[in-house]
Amino acid sequence: MNPCSVCRAALVETAWGELCGACALLASVSQERELVGDYERFQLLGEGAMGSVYLAKHVHSDEVVALKLAKAELLQQPGGQALFRQQAKLESALRHPNILPVQGSGQHRGQPFVVMPLMEGGTLAEPANSARYATPAARLGLLLAIARAIQFAHERGVLHCDLKPENILFDGAWEPRVSDFGLARSLGTPSIPDFVAVQGGTRGWMSPEQARGESLTTASDVYALGLLLHWLGREHVTSGEVSRNELAASDGLGISPLRRWSPELAWGLEAIARRALQSDPEQRYPSAAALVEDLERLQSQRPLRGQATPIWGRAWYWAQRHPGARNAIFLLLPSFALVTLLMAAGQRSELRSSVLDVNAYAASGQAAAVLYQFRDYAEVIERAAGDPAVQALADGPLRVPTPAGGDGLDPCRTQVALEQPRALAPYAPSFATISVLDAHGCARARISEEPAQPDYVRSTYDWRDYFAGASREAESPERITYVRKAYRSSVSQQIKFAVSSPLFTDGKWVGVLTGAMVATSTLDLPRMKRSQNRERMTVLLGPFEGENTGPHSTPAGPTEFTLLVHPQLRRGRKVTVDEATAAELDRAFRDSTANRRQFELGTALPLQRPDYVDPLLGGRWLGAFAPVGATGYVVLVQTRDSSAIRPSNGLLRIGLALAGASALLLTLWGSFYLWRQRRIAAR
Amino acid sequence: MAHTPSAANPTRWSLILRAQGSGADVRVALGELLNHYERFVVWLIKHYGHPPDASVEELKQEFLEGILRRNDIAKLDRERGSFRSWLSLAVRRFLMNEWDKWRAASAGRKGTAHVELEAIGLSVPADEVCVREFASHVLSRALSQLRDESRDVQRFDALARFLPGPQLDLVELGSLADALGTTQNALAKAICLLRARFRELMREAIADVLNLDRAPDPGPGAPPPADLLTRERVIDDELRDLRRYFWA
Numbered sequence: 001m002n003p004c005s006v007c008r009a010a011l012v013e014t015a016w017g018e019l020c021g022a023c024a025l026l027a028s029v030s031q032e033r034e035l036v037g038d039y040e041r042f043q044l045l046g047e048g049a050m051g052s053v054y055l056a057k058h059v060h061s062d063e064v065v066a067l068k069l070a071k072a073e074l075l076q077q078p079g080g081q082a083l084f085r086q087q088a089k090l091e092s093a094l095r096h097p098n099i100l101p102v103q104g105s106g107q108h109r110g111q112p113f114v115v116m117p118l119m120e121g122g123t124l125a126e127p128a129n130s131a132r133y134a135t136p137a138a139r140l141g142l143l144l145a146i147a148r149a150i151q152f153a154h155e156r157g158v159l160h161c162d163l164k165p166e167n168i169l170f171d172g173a174w175e176p177r178v179s180d181f182g183l184a185r186s187l188g189t190p191s192i193p194d195f196v197a198v199q200g201g202t203r204g205w206m207s208p209e210q211a212r213g214e215s216l217t218t219a220s221d222v223y224a225l226g227l228l229l230h231w232l233g234r235e236h237v238t239s240g241e242v243s244r245n246e247l248a249a250s251d252g253l254g255i256s257p258l259r260r261w262s263p264e265l266a267w268g269l270e271a272i273a274r275r276a277l278q279s280d281p282e283q284r285y286p287s288a289a290a291l292v293e294d295l296e297r298l299q300s301q302r303p304l305r306g307q308a309t310p311i312w313g314r315a316w317y318w319a320q321r322h323p324g325a326r327n328a329i330f331l332l333l334p335s336f337a338l339v340t341l342l343m344a345a346g347q348r349s350e351l352r353s354s355v356l357d358v359n360a361y362a363a364s365g366q367a368a369a370v371l372y373q374f375r376d377y378a379e380v381i382e383r384a385a386g387d388p389a390v391q392a393l394a395d396g397p398l399r400v401p402t403p404a405g406g407d408g409l410d411p412c413r414t415q416v417a418l419e420q421p422r423a424l425a426p427y428a429p430s431f432a433t434i435s436v437l438d439a440h441g442c443a444r445a446r447i448s449e450e451p452a453q454p455d456y457v458r459s460t461y462d463w464r465d466y467f468a469g470a471s472r473e474a475e476s477p478e479r480i481t482y483v484r485k486a487y488r489s490s491v492s493q494q495i496k497f498a499v500s501s502p503l504f505t506d507g508k509w510v511g512v513l514t515g516a517m518v519a520t521s522t523l524d525l526p527r528m529k530r531s532q533n534r535e536r537m538t539v540l541l542g543p544f545e546g547e548n549t550g551p552h553s554t555p556a557g558p559t560e561f562t563l564l565v566h567p568q569l570r571r572g573r574k575v576t577v578d579e580a581t582a583a584e585l586d587r588a589f590r591d592s593t594a595n596r597r598q599f600e601l602g603t604a605l606p607l608q609r610p611d612y613v614d615p616l617l618g619g620r621w622l623g624a625f626a627p628v629g630a631t632g633y634v635v636l637v638q639t640r641d642s643s644a645i646r647p648s649n650g651l652l653r654i655g656l657a658l659a660g661a662s663a664l665l666l667t668l669w670g671s672f673y674l675w676r677q678r679r680i681a682a683r
Numbered sequence: 684m685a686h687t688p689s690a691a692n693p694t695r696w697s698l699i700l701r702a703q704g705s706g707a708d709v710r711v712a713l714g715e716l717l718n719h720y721e722r723f724v725v726w727l728i729k730h731y732g733h734p735p736d737a738s739v740e741e742l743k744q745e746f747l748e749g750i751l752r753r754n755d756i757a758k759l760d761r762e763r764g765s766f767r768s769w770l771s772l773a774v775r776r777f778l779m780n781e782w783d784k785w786r787a788a789s790a791g792r793k794g795t796a797h798v799e800l801e802a803i804g805l806s807v808p809a810d811e812v813c814v815r816e817f818a819s820h821v822l823s824r825a826l827s828q829l830r831d832e833s834r835d836v837q838r839f840d841a842l843a844r845f846l847p848g849p850q851l852d853l854v855e856l857g858s859l860a861d862a863l864g865t866t867q868n869a870l871a872k873a874i875c876l877l878r879a880r881f882r883e884l885m886r887e888a889i890a891d892v893l894n895l896d897r898a899p900d901p902g903p904g905a906p907p908p909a910d911l912l913t914r915e916r917v918i919d920d921e922l923r924d925l926r927r928y929f930w931a
Contacts, residue, residue: 006849008930009926009929009930010815010929010930012815012818012819012822012823012929013819014819014822014823014826014843015823015826015827016826016840016843016844017844018844019822019843019844019846019847020847020929021815021818021819021822021847021926021929022926022929022930023847023849024822024846024847024881024885025818025822025885025922025923025925025926025929026922026923026926027846027847027878027881027882028881028882028885028886028889028922029919029922029923030882030886030915030918030919031916031919032919042850042871042874042875042878043850043851043856043871043874043875044850044852044853045853045867045868045871046853047853055868055871055872055875057875057876057879062879064872064875064876066868118868118872119868120866120868120869120872121866121868121869122860122865122866122867122868122869123866123867126857126860126866126867127861128860128861128864128865128866129866169868170866
């Protein structure tokens with residue numbers, strides 16, 4: 001059996017292993033107790049610059065305390081004992097919840113000592129305590145408590161000069177207490193023994209001026225607080241000093257660990273640490289009080305004093321300080337955005353509906369105007385058709401008859417010249433072209449703005465709707481002039497529409513009188529002309545007669561509507577509306593066109609198309625189509641959609657801005673929240 | 684602090700010397716001395732083993748009466764060893780005689796008696812070792828009692844081996860605190876309180892062995908009475924005396 005390493009006595013085998021019975025018996029001898037005053041000294045707890053701290057127990061009250069005995073080395077120095085007493089007196093005067101109090105003091109065999117409460121929580125340097133201060137908020141609260149204690153000491157003219165994790169103790173309730181003011185000195189009393197000066201401070205925890213042995217100010221403790229902040233900023237708090245290399249490696253002042261520590265506090269912590277750790281004391285916080293104020297501001301999510309806080313930082317602080325308002329914004333902003341967008345959508349719908357209604361009224365009015373215009377044309381044609389001189393142009397043999405005529409041979413092919421059109425002259429100004437065809441469809445006379453082509457006289461026009469329609473009307477007992485379908489002129493290739501009437505001589509149908517107008521941009525209609533602009537316009541549509549399918553025949557297939565009056569329509573260009581619109585127009589106004597009395601105002605309601613696409617201008621238009629009597633022609637009044645809904649754009653922009661802001665805010669906040677949650681989980 | 688065994692116990696020997704003297708004080712001193720060692724004698728009888736035809740109490744009485752009758756105390760020489768060793772040797776011889784008597788009375792049990800006597804005469808350790816075992820017995824009993832009082836048995840088991848020893852150095856204290864998931868100060872306090880209570884239990888055990896009366900409570904702040912101081916000194920002497928045997 002091995003002997004005891006202390007007394008060399010034989011060890012005793014017990015249920016708890018080998019024990020030294022001799023030591024146990026000696027420890028039980030009351031006369032062997034190590035008494036310091038009324039305290040029995042038990043266990044060394046730590047060594048300071050000026051004294052050794054022991055766990056001790058009061059012999060009468062059994063109170064367990066920490067007892068600091070002056071070091072023999074100190075007492076050997078001149079004035080060492082006085083310095084120890086002075087420091088004890090100084091510490092006794094510092095009564096603060098976060099400063100370790102001195103309960104009493106005394107002297108034992110010439111060795112002064114002070115008695116302090118035992119801090120069962122140990123020191124901040126102990127790993128067991130790091131877990132208790134794992135969260136950024138807890139660490140910030142800890143630092144704030146320490147800084148307040150230092151501020152308290154500063155306000156009483158006391159510098160600590162040896163602030164480090166080993167000197168931050170925790171009581172049973174885990175309240176931090178700054179301890180070991182062993183190196184503390186009153187401001188303005190720079191003289192301290194050489195021993196203390198040499199031992200003073202701890203490497204790695206001293207300010208530059210303290211390391212150089214210069215006179216100290218409160219800024220020196222501020223530097224130590226900055227180091228402590230940096231030390232706490234480590235990912236995992238461990239014991240050990242903050243090395244210069246560590247400081248130099250990160251951003252010059254060792255700030256980057258603070259970002260890992262607490263992203264949400266990072267900016268503020270960095271700013272505080274940066275200022276506290278300035279090499280020049282003049283550049284640091286002037287006192288712990290200023291540092292405390294900034295820490296409090298950071299804790300209460302307010303901008304730091306004397307620091308240019310970026311706008312996002314201010315916004316973040318504000319949101320943290322006013323969670324109710326923040327949540328209200330998060331809730332109300334999207335709600336406002338939704339309501340505003342819904343209002344904008346409703347306003348747009350109303351605006352479209354309103355514009356369509358207005359256009360429908362306008363289209364009805366314009367259709368009536370066009371109908372009256374058509375009636376004017378028809379009246380001219382009717383008057384001309386009743387003129388015997390005009391009738392005579394169609395009657396009688398061809399000027400140059402067929403030399404060897406025969407059945408089946410087109411008589412028009414042999415004609416070489418037209419009749420003199422003097423009889424048409426009085427009626428010609430109303431039309432682009434006025435012409436007389438005989439019963440075969442051969443041109444007999446013509447007055448036109450366009451010069452006749454050489455083969456005009458040898459052509460047959462019996463397939464034209466203006467001839468075929470009029471010839472059909474000739475068989476009717478009524479003598480009615482009709483507006484015929486639009487067509488492309490075989491002479492000028494321009495799009496025209498015509499009014500025609502059958503010609504009779506002595507009750508015998510002899511031919512057809514036709515007055516044609518050219519499809520233009522305005523048709524020189526004054527009432528329509530005024531309404532033309534790029535955002536709102538009136539358009540005249542007419543049924544197109546289709547391809548040549550022979551005399552007295554009706555073109556097969558759906559009705560094709562061509563533009564006859566349009567601001568952007570060039571002469572000779574055939575532009576038709578899309579098939580869907582044409583089919584819809586055909587369906588809507590079929591009943592009205594079935595009425596043979598063309599110039600009567602119909603009862604058909606205008607057709608509204610909120611998604612009409614203009615074939616010439618493109619884009620979305622709000623179109624209202626109104627039938628021109630029973631002519632088959634249609635007046636369209638259209639307003640560009642973007643122009644119609646323009647009044648709602650303001651509301652829409654507000655709604656979109658709110659929605660954008662909401663989305664941005666929620667995205668940023670959500671991303672930050674998720675990122676923070678991951679950080680917390682990782683921690 | 685002395686860590687070497689003292690050659691003699693002055694307090695114990697002053698009592699012995701009083702018992703060796705003359706006059707009325709002799710009987711008192713002798714009575715006090717035997718009273719103090721009465722339980723040690725019991726422990727020795729149990730430890731060595733005794734014939735089955737007599738109880739421990741009967742043998743103790745017979746032994747003490749023999750000492751008084753023969754005035755053995757008067758023959759004690761301080762230079763020849765400790766009183767406890769002498770007492771241990773005396774008990775052993777007494778028991779051997781008792782075994783002889785028992786053998787003579789019971790011839791059929793001769794073989795068994797021989798075995799028992801050999802156990803006493805040959806296998807039993809020296810008297811110093813026997814006293815050390817007695818001290819170890821007191822120590823273990825105090826630790827067991829402390830364990831019974833402990834609210835955290837596991838924690839006690841982890842700390843028990845540190846109770847009798849010297850104070851821990853800071854490195855040892857720190858590593859033990861880490862292992863137990865506590866702080867150094869909290870651990871030091873726990874050990875301190877256990878040590879203080881262990882000391883109380885040890886002293887009570889010694890007081891019990893010495894048949895000392897319970898210590899009177901002087902009351903808070905009051906100076907301890909003289910008999911209390913004497914009692915504490917007697918216990919201290921006994922502890923020091925027992926301690927010497929660990930170097931035997």
